[in-house]
Amino acid sequence: MNPFAEQITVSHYLAVGAVLFVTGAICMATKRNALGVLMGIELVLNGANVNFIAFGSKYLRADNLGLDGQLIALFVIVLAAAEAAVALAIALNFYNNHTTIDVDQADELKG
Amino acid sequence: MAFYLVISLGATSGLFFLAGAEFVGAMQLMIYVGGTLVLLVFGVMLTARESFITMQTKAGDWVLSAALGAALLGLLTYSAFNVREWRTPRADRNQLTAIDAQSTGQLGMALAGVRVDALEQPDPQVRAGLSGYVFPFVIVSMHLLVVLIGAGYLARTKRRVRTGPAT
Numbered sequence: 225m226n227p228f229a230e231q232i233t234v235s236h237y238l239a240v241g242a243v244l245f246v247t248g249a250i251c252m253a254t255k256r257n258a259l260g261v262l263m264g265i266e267l268v269l270n271g272a273n274v275n276f277i278a279f280g281s282k283y284l285r286a287d288n289l290g291l292d293g294q295l296i297a298l299f300v301i302v303l304a305a306a307e308a309a310v311a312l313a314i315a316l317n318f319y320n321n322h323t324t325i326d327v328d329q330a331d332e333l334k335g
Numbered sequence: 336m337a338f339y340l341v342i343s344l345g346a347t348s349g350l351f352f353l354a355g356a357e358f359v360g361a362m363q364l365m366i367y368v369g370g371t372l373v374l375l376v377f378g379v380m381l382t383a384r385e386s387f388i389t390m391q392t393k394a395g396d397w398v399l400s401a402a403l404g405a406a407l408l409g410l411l412t413y414s415a416f417n418v419r420e421w422r423t424p425r426a427d428r429n430q431l432t433a434i435d436a437q438s439t440g441q442l443g444m445a446l447a448g449v450r451v452d453a454l455e456q457p458d459p460q461v462r463a464g465l466s467g468y469v470f471p472f473v474i475v476s477m478h479l480l481v482v483l484i485g486a487g488y489l490a491r492t493k494r495r496v497r498t499g500p501a502t
Binding site: 226228229232237240244259260262263266267270273274277278280281282283284290291293294295297298299301302303304305306307308309310312313314315316317319320324325 | 336337340343344347350351353354355356358359362363366367370371374375378379381382384414417418438441442445446450452453468471475478479482483485486487489490493
């Protein structure tokens with residue numbers, strides 16, 4: 225039985241979402257570059273979006289979320305982009321003041 | 336690092352298209368790949384410490400990537416042609432409508448307040464809750480306005496005050 229010829233189900237989508245989520249979580253936990261942490265955040269949100277789209281797809285399940293899943297994913301995309309913009313502005317400010325982007329150097333709550 | 340993220344987000348956009356959410360897939364490409372990742376790449380370039388002196392790809396890298404690419408291409412074409420249902424064209428392909436993308440119109444109507452995908456909802460209690468997505472839509476637009484103003488203010492260029500000798 226060819227594993228690439230099986231029908232794609234919700235479980236396959238959930239597995240891809242899980243891989244994205246775990247990769248993003250590891251990035252957020254281990255990267256010292258603040259921009260690396262930001263990329264981890266983007267990956268986590270994309271993993272959640274893949275889950276929402278999988279449950280909202282009418283081609284994968286008969287009993288699906290429908291439009292709700294797609295709308296929630298759309299709002300998550302918009303809010304993640306907004307949060308990335310603000311986090312990047314903060315990171316650039318930090319770099320302008322300290323000439324480093326290392327999160328280990330950001331251990332004082334001033335400046 | 337950021338380039339791998341570009342590929343990853345582009346591939347999840349492809350997954351969205353496969354699941355029938357074509358509007359969300361297009362928005363993912365436009366907002367994430369075309370906006371957020373460009374911003375992240377600029378951030379990486381502006382905060383880099385070592386200068387990019389050598390930008391040549393080594394010969395070993397070329398050989399390795401060509402071998403991996405050829406292996407992946409062989410695997411994909413073998414899988415593509417190994418399924419009999421995909422090899423045979425449809426018997427009734429002359430009596431088909433070409434495109435059946437309906438999610439964009441339904442999404443637009445839901446954001447404006449009318450849930451056209453649930454017009455015949457027999458349960459009155461569920462019916463009372465299907466009021467559309469106008470409220471989150473307006474909240475998100477206010478949020479985006481605040482974020483734009485805040486990020487623009489945070490990332491402004493500050494005049495560096497030089498403290499010279501006191502006169």
